Amino acid sequence: MTSLNGHAVPSDQAARRRADHHEADVVIVGAGILGCALAVTLGRQGRSVILLEASMKEPDRIVGELLQPGGVQALEKLGMSDCLEDIDAISVKGYYISYHGEPVELDYPRETPSSPEPRGRAFHHGRFVMKLRQAALACPNVTVVETKATGLVTSTHSKQVLGVECVTKDMKDCYFAQLTVAADGYNSVFRKGNLPHKPTRRSKFWGLEMIDAPLPSPCCGHVLLGDIAPILMYQIGTHETRILIDIPENLPAASVKNGGVKGYMRDCVLPVLPKDVQKPFLNALETGSLRSMPNSFLPASTNKTPGLMILGDALNMRHPLTGGGMTVALNDVCVIRDLLSPEAVPSFEDTELVLKQLSRFHWMRKKSSTVINILAQALYMLFAADDKNLRALQQGCFRYFQIGYVDQPVLMLAGLLKQPLVLVSHFFTVAFLAIWVQFRQTPFTHLLLFPFQSVMVFWTACVVIVPYILAELWS
Ligand SMILES: Cc1cc2nc3c(=O)[nH]c(=O)nc-3n(C[C@H](O)[C@H](O)[C@H](O)COP(=O)(O)OP(=O)(O)OC[C@H]3O[C@@H](n4cnc5c(N)ncnc54)[C@H](O)[C@@H]3O)c2cc1C
Ligand SMILES: *[C@@H]1O[C@H](CO)[C@@H](O)[C@H](O)[C@H]1NC(C)=O
Numbered sequence: 001m002t003s004l005n006g007h008a009v010p011s012d013q014a015a016r017r018r019a020d021h022h023e024a025d026v027v028i029v030g031a032g033i034l035g036c037a038l039a040v041t042l043g044r045q046g047r048s049v050i051l052l053e054a055s056m057k058e059p060d061r062i063v064g065e066l067l068q069p070g071g072v073q074a075l076e077k078l079g080m081s082d083c084l085e086d087i088d089a090i091s092v093k094g095y096y097i098s099y100h101g102e103p104v105e106l107d108y109p110r111e112t113p114s115s116p117e118p119r120g121r122a123f124h125h126g127r128f129v130m131k132l133r134q135a136a137l138a139c140p141n142v143t144v145v146e147t148k149a150t151g152l153v154t155s156t157h158s159k160q161v162l163g164v165e166c167v168t169k170d171m172k173d174c175y176f177a178q179l180t181v182a183a184d185g186y187n188s189v190f191r192k193g194n195l196p197h198k199p200t201r202r203s204k205f206w207g208l209e210m211i212d213a214p215l216p217s218p219c220c221g222h223v224l225l226g227d228i229a230p231i232l233m234y235q236i237g238t239h240e241t242r243i244l245i246d247i248p249e250n251l252p253a254a255s256v257k258n259g260g261v262k263g264y265m266r267d268c269v270l271p272v273l274p275k276d277v278q279k280p281f282l283n284a285l286e287t288g289s290l291r292s293m294p295n296s297f298l299p300a301s302t303n304k305t306p307g308l309m310i311l312g313d314a315l316n317m318r319h320p321l322t323g324g325g326m327t328v329a330l331n332d333v334c335v336i337r338d339l340l341s342p343e344a345v346p347s348f349e350d351t352e353l354v355l356k357q358l359s360r361f362h363w364m365r366k367k368s369s370t371v372i373n374i375l376a377q378a379l380y381m382l383f384a385a386d387d388k389n390l391r392a393l394q395q396g397c398f399r400y401f402q403i404g405y406v407d408q409p410v411l412m413l414a415g416l417l418k419q420p421l422v423l424v425s426h427f428f429t430v431a432f433l434a435i436w437v438q439f440r441q442t443p444f445t446h447l448l449l450f451p452f453q454s455v456m457v458f459w460t461a462c463v464v465i466v467p468y469i470l471a472e473l474w475s
Contacts, residue, residue: 015141022176027179040078071330093219203380311336332361
């Protein structure tokens with residue numbers, strides 16, 4: 001199926017073209033979550049693939065450690081579930097949410113009474129990525145090259161992208177393909193001039209690895225809510241537990257004057273952790289390395305540059321609170337697999353057809369990405385509440401979880417329920433519940449003000465969710 005000027009080329013010849021001439025059907029920048037899955041998928045479809053990666057060493061990062069059941073399912077669809085084996089992964093059965101110390105456990109529900117119980121997986125990010133890379137290396141139609149991409153090679157007389165420029169061990173180098181894929185992650189060098197939006201960042205996650213920390217409910221992702229921004233904890237190996245602490249930009253409590261981030265950990269985070277976790281946390285704080293990552297928001301947009309496809313975090317990001325990024329990336333590969341299959345697009349040389357399919361991709365991917373994106377942003381706004389109305393919504397949200405109307409919301413978190421309207425209706429139910437809870441708490445003497453307060457809570461709910469709905473509809 002590998003094609004050169006529209007003619008089928010035997011795969012050994014294609015392999016030689018990749019090695020000798022640096023030429024393929026598709027060149028993918030970034031052997032991360034998306035890049036590897038896409039390389040394997042296209043390679044298995046018979047395309048000739050070059051996969052470029054800046055460092056083939058095992059990544060050591062605090063990102064991408066909890067794969068939602070929806071992502072596990074996408075990996076199965078791609079025939080790559082074995083990448084979750086032999087990495088000491090922990091099976092995740094749901095969430096444990098604590099609100100000012102009051103807990104509620106939300107297990108991932110079955111989609112139908114007869115379907116199996118959904119399970120997520122938590123692991124060391126680097127181990128999972130190495131498994132994905134091994135899968136790519138094992139594909140005869142994929143050639144993996146360690147090199148740093150620096151920019152695009154563009155045709156001088158049209159805007160057509162012809163490949164990428166790289167630096168390999170201080171030497172300049174080029175790779176050419178009919179289709180170039182940018183999957184180089186959150187700090188992508190390919191957005192400029194090719195995408196209309198820039199990422200925005202309102203907070204960072206600071207991460208530590210705790211050893212033998214007994215969590216209140218093992219096998220659950222833990223979310224701690226209270227007076228400070230949310231804290232996440234989940235086991236990522238037999239002995240290791242990740243803790244991620246959200247710190248909003250310019251937070252006074254984490255300023256240098258107040259002891260910086262370490263001071264914040266000791267003064268504000270330590271006291272709200274479950275008792276058993278406090279010692280492992282202090283140990284990690286003393287001996288481990290504290291690392292941070294920006295929490296970005298980037299609405300997706302249609303790929304319009306001929307010969308280029310931007311995917312993964314380079315295309316679309318949401319707050320990592322709900323752990324949805326890898327699920328979105330793997331779902332996107334499933335959609336691309338069908339839209340760019342050899343049956344749909346016989347040759348990537350047909351730039352017009354590829355662009356048409358990419359415009360379809362923009363809308364088709366929304367089925368799975370919209371819910372994950374809006375949910376992550378809206379929940380973050382509530383969970384990091386910093387004013388009275390947001391706090392009311394936060395409390396309403398927790399009461400909602402407690403009452404037990406949670407199957408659909410939890411399926412949405414899991415990446416299994418993909419209906420944006422269902423999300424919006426739950427969100428506004430939470431808003432009305434929040435107003436009801438406020439009503440019950442308002443002393444008799446203050447009831448005159450209540451209509452005003454309830455309008456403010458409702459208005460705040462709109463301010464939280466509407467911009468993200470519009471971002472999905474308009475971008
Ligand atoms: C703090 C934090 C926690 C997160 N937690 C979760 C979670 O629990 N669950 C979840 O699903 N998602 C999580 N995410 C999101 C998730 O990490 C990303 O959505 C996912 O990794 C995106 O995959 P990607 O392939 O687009 O990028 P990446 O996985 O980042 O891969 C990009 C690859 O490109 C390579 N690269 C970069 N530049 C170049 C270059 N110039 N040349 C060659 N190669 C290059 C990099 O080395 C890397 O291998 C989290 C994000 C953050 C910030
Ligand atoms: C590699 O590509 C060829 C076509 O060039 C195809 O016949 C073959 O099935 C592919 N191999 C694998 C293992 O996917």
